[in-house]
Amino acid sequence: MKSEGLARGTFAERGRILTRHSELHGNKIQAAVLRRRGGPLKIESLEMENPRDDEVLVRIVATGICHTDIGFIDGWEESDGPVVLGHEGAGMVERVGRSVKGVRRGDHVVLSYQSCGRCGQCRRGHPTDCEHFYDANFGFKRLDGSNALHLSGVSGHFFGQSSFSTHALATKRNLVKVPKDLPLEVLAPLGCGLQTGAGTVMNSLNVCSGASIAVFGTGAVGLAAVMAAHIVGAGPIIGVDIIPMRLKLAHELGATHAINSRNQDVAESIKAITGSGVDHVVETTGDPEMLRLAADVLNPQGISAFLTGASGPDSLPEGRRVLSVIQGDAVPQRFIPQLIALHQEGLFHYDRLVKFYAFSEINRAIADARSGETIKPVLQMSET
Numbered sequence: 001m002k003s004e005g006l007a008r009g010t011f012a013e014r015g016r017i018l019t020r021h022s023e024l025h026g027n028k029i030q031a032a033v034l035r036r037r038g039g040p041l042k043i044e045s046l047e048m049e050n051p052r053d054d055e056v057l058v059r060i061v062a063t064g065i066c067h068t069d070i071g072f073i074d075g076w077e078e079s080d081g082p083v084v085l086g087h088e089g090a091g092m093v094e095r096v097g098r099s100v101k102g103v104r105r106g107d108h109v110v111l112s113y114q115s116c117g118r119c120g121q122c123r124r125g126h127p128t129d130c131e132h133f134y135d136a137n138f139g140f141k142r143l144d145g146s147n148a149l150h151l152s153g154v155s156g157h158f159f160g161q162s163s164f165s166t167h168a169l170a171t172k173r174n175l176v177k178v179p180k181d182l183p184l185e186v187l188a189p190l191g192c193g194l195q196t197g198a199g200t201v202m203n204s205l206n207v208c209s210g211a212s213i214a215v216f217g218t219g220a221v222g223l224a225a226v227m228a229a230h231i232v233g234a235g236p237i238i239g240v241d242i243i244p245m246r247l248k249l250a251h252e253l254g255a256t257h258a259i260n261s262r263n264q265d266v267a268e269s270i271k272a273i274t275g276s277g278v279d280h281v282v283e284t285t286g287d288p289e290m291l292r293l294a295a296d297v298l299n300p301q302g303i304s305a306f307l308t309g310a311s312g313p314d315s316l317p318e319g320r321r322v323l324s325v326i327q328g329d330a331v332p333q334r335f336i337p338q339l340i341a342l343h344q345e346g347l348f349h350y351d352r353l354v355k356f357y358a359f360s361e362i363n364r365a366i367a368d369a370r371s372g373e374t375i376k377p378v379l380q381m382s383e384t
């Protein structure tokens with residue numbers, strides 16, 4: 001009897017040591033790693049730390065691919081070290097840090113951009129203006145300088161998530177709980193692109209019923225802006241792009257007019273539609289010619305929103321203004337549930353933009369986003 005008890009105790013003790021060992025050395029995940037400028041990304045097995053007290057471990061079910069990911073792939077320097085991108089993750093909560101309240105294992109979540117939660121802007125409820133926005137989203141580390149993928153010599157924490165991965169660490173500040181009866185793979189792109197486009201119209205520009213608006217670039221962000229403009233009753237809503245398939249979709253989603261800027265003069269076409277200029281422009285292309293036009297076609301008191309980080313001219317006549325907008329000035333925990341509600345009311349058809357790919361097809365999905373063939377690629381990592 002005594003020896004049996006001892007054997008059991010030893011086994012239990014060994015189990016405990018094994019548990020501690022795995023906590024110390026983290027968990028194996030599969031993530032798409034960028035090691036070469038321009039890609040391709042390679043799916044590798046990496047070791048990730050367990051969630052810290054203020055973190056949540058999310059099993060990623062799906063993630064959107066956004067043009068910001070592609071911008072990083074093309075601008076990456078070897079000296080930056082290998083990184084994991086991805087910032088439109090959606091998944092299920094697997095583990096919850098001790099100090100995180102209101103989140104449970106099994107919750108369905110959409111991940112969005114990160115903010116510090118402590119600076120003046122965050123405390124005033126403006127996390128898109130967080131004083132640490134750059135470091136929290138593009139620093140490839142936590143704000144304390146640590147990196148949960150350091151055991152593999154790779155950097156994560158892109159937008160506080162790095163969701164091109166089977167698992168991601170997030171915090172309560174960039175996690176939004178969503179209803180369990182909605183497919184996570186369709187909800188994924190709400191975390192960045194759709195929030196940015198719709199938020200620019202509804203929050204940053206506060207577009208009113210009857211206001212005229214032109215949307216330059218009808219990719220995922222631009223089409224979200226078109227749908228939001230339609231929802232708030234704006235009109236005319238003018239989509240501008242060079243890809244006929246996208247302009248057709250813009251029409252179907254609420255644009256009253258479409259201009260193909262490859263073979264039509266944008267300023268003249270807008271004048272023919274409105275008799276003057278427009279009250280608002282949402283500029284998503286970053287193209288220097290379109291940036292100039294976005295200011296030129298404004299009516300007096302009109303406002304253009306630049307979404308690519310470009311800044312506008314210092315001064316414009318007759319009260320015209322240009323705003324540089326980040327993430328549609330949206331507080332994700334408030335705005336994403338609003339977008340989901342609009343979708344459920346049959347008003348925000350963002351599912352029309354999405355095409356699904358297996359995680360292993362990530363490089364093909366990126367190529368299709370580059371060519372414009374797919375508006376919003378969504379990678380599927382696992383089942384719900």
Ligand SMILES: [Zn+2]
Nearest residue numbers: 066068192193
């Ligand atoms: Zn994005």
Ligand SMILES: [Zn+2]
Nearest residue numbers: 116119122130
């Ligand atoms: Zn902050």
